Amino acid sequence: MTDDHRAFIPFTGLATGEGTTVIEGVTAAQQAFIAELRHWREVSGHSQKALAAAVGYTPSYVSKVETGSTLPSKQFVEQADTRLRAGRALVRRWQAAREEIAPATTGAVTTRPLADDSQVAPTASLIVEHEHAELSYDDGVFRTLVRRQLYNAGTEPVTQYLIRIAVDRHPGDPERSNRLYRESPLTWDEIGLIATCSGEPMSWRVKHDRDAFKELWLLLENDDGKFPLYPGQTVWIEYIYTVSAEKWGPWWQRAIRVPTRRLSIKMDLPTALNPAVWGMETSMTAASSAFRTPIDRIEEGDRTHFVWSIDDPDMHARYRVEWKFRAGVESERDDEMKTSESSDKMSEIGIVQDGDPILTETATRFAFPDEAEDARRVVAQIVSTMERVGQAHDFAKGMGIAAPQIGIGRAAAVVRTANGETLTLLNPRVIDESNGVDEQYEGCLSFFDVRGMVPRPRSIEVEHQDVDGRTHITVFQDGVARLVAHEIDHLDGLLYRSRMRPGVEPISVAQYRGTGRAWSYR
Template structure:
């Protein structure tokens, strides 16, 4: 048996799976939604992404069309077909039109240091990425793939997609330029989408070629700009190559009173604040934020989000005229009466749908940050996927101490006989507060993205927060849990705002 050829087939299959997941993520399309578009079952797509089924050419071509990939999936499918044919002792005759030459294998390049800088001036965001690359492989590297993606409204993909369909990101406004050790690099577009670009940076220019040979290292730098009306309040660095050090710097006008925070997600889909603080340095007219991490794990994503407090002040002034529920609606929270709030959310098939779970968790955390900027939650808070219009079984809870709890496919399997009755609020009808009896302690069965099942006990106020969010995943609002004859009171009559719950028992 030729293990080298088996490995080639396996690598080709993994590349196709990764490509499909990537384009679904770019389009903000779940497995179920894609299945509806292409006329296949969600189970069929689930099996493809788990590696247990090789897709048909018809599926691949249809997915390419609906996800607008520029035939990226078909190229991966042809590579897989050819690898499989060679393993059977056959050989495909002829070349494949449109195939992109590949850079050195991913594990051949090592990023010694990535220094990423983002600056905001005169309504434009300028990104400068410097990477110190080392070729640890056996072949010279002649090109390097980079990605440029924008999302004006994180957590609301439909709204972003509408914006970029009408006003697509253009090469002219990006103004991409790149250098290697001071030498200009030619570049060539691989994918050109409304909100997403992939570009090959070539180790050459009109005067010479300068490949990165085995054992050599070099600095490359690329710069591009995007206007503020197309760039959302976030910036993500994804670790796609072995990286020894990542540095991120943000340069904002001091007059805009910037406030920033960091969110880290990984292969486990757990979303958590940065493990180390973001440093802040003030000058007369600029504020510089900096953060770094050593040996970040592959596939980790580091996301910095921000608010400009002068904008917040204007938003707060504008919101003063809105009812509390209208404020939440303006932040993307589904409101009472919307169908999605009364549906039983669909569970994730894990680990097959791990990427979907990660994407929804990221949207929940982003929404939570925006809501927390608009209202103080002394009792803690939570957001369930149906509240952002996604009928999937996942919720995120933040405790009064700032701990973030991610609940995937949760269900309550046991609860105490002791009960506690307290006022609750709900982002989906925030004009009122309701007195809700709940168990003092609950046991919750939930999963991680690898499909492992966990049982966690929650008690006290945290139990109430978790119970409230799990109810959302089963189509229940807290009104259904109130005692007969008891009605919510207007928030203007509620006296507990800004205070923690005082535990009582009945």
């Protein structure tokens, strides 16, 4: 939804090494397949190692595919497309590459530096002194403005700066978004990008042009001359673009990819729409959590501004803002939601629905500490989805989401108890349970139209891990035990229906009388 919406802040190829090589002997169609694979892998939060484990290949194989050293097998492509929920986008790109590629190019290939990138010396280093980003909404159009004060702390001049513009109308439902952008791709004309450097118009060079995202180099030059950023110098760059609401989505993310001294965010929304805005932060060392400081709300006439800032944000931290417009919409916090709409609403939010094969598969465990960052990304996605679900529905009994419910087959789940405590479960398994069994009605976000009477032990003992690989054993009781057991079942490919007594069937939401009340225990 912005240049950083896919957890990506514009960065120099110097600081990251990205975008500075091309592959000889590899066709344009194969290059397009590689870009598509990387895109969906990033969106789903899979590292190369995690994807390899999920589809039954080695990390080395995935690396070779993404560097163009080998054209992948059909089996790999189909499994990756399913696992990454790419809506057949990978299969189509692979088929095009297979048709175009010549037999002579299917072996090993080499890489070489791009001639254009010789202008950007490897000793250059940028610091963002201040990034200020604004998002405004009017008459069905979102407008993004980004201003960055860049300082060249290196020894060579900087001549270009890489940015990305990406959109996702239906976060958590990649197939639906992919279908939307395939039928109505994001175009350069509608974006209407304008970029300047200290008031000078900037030219640009396109790197990737995809249906839902664009990557381009902003050049420190135009038809009238060049204005490189020399060592020790500071300059402001600014760019503006627009995207229609039909192709936008209800979230906006900034990610720290180069050292940044200050980040400030402003949202400008119509007061008449009664907007609600909240923020989530993730980092390399912590799971997703609410912003450490509140977002200020300022009403000025018919506009409402939401303002937030942070000094010295951590490298690789991500700051995600989400919102909803409440005016003119029936409350979705009513537990008596229409039965026909309940599961549809969860699907729109990004919850995988009953019938998807991933809900019957055993989730893959994390190999800690090597996959610590993978786990953090997965947990961040779960928490973000949980925030959206919490905005749509009140859960007096607490709630939980397992990674398979957002399309990720990894052994991670997050539980939010009735008193608001958040529990993160990585590689959990029940190792002991009490003899005492209790029956209560449960609901599941993956088939939310019904409630089922499920017998569960009053107490369970769970072995789980942290991202450093340390093993912990925790005892959960009563309602929390029920929530935790429900999510561990998801990681084992089980739905609560399999726990119900023979002959007992779920009832509709309309028949259920426990709405808005916590489970009771004697």
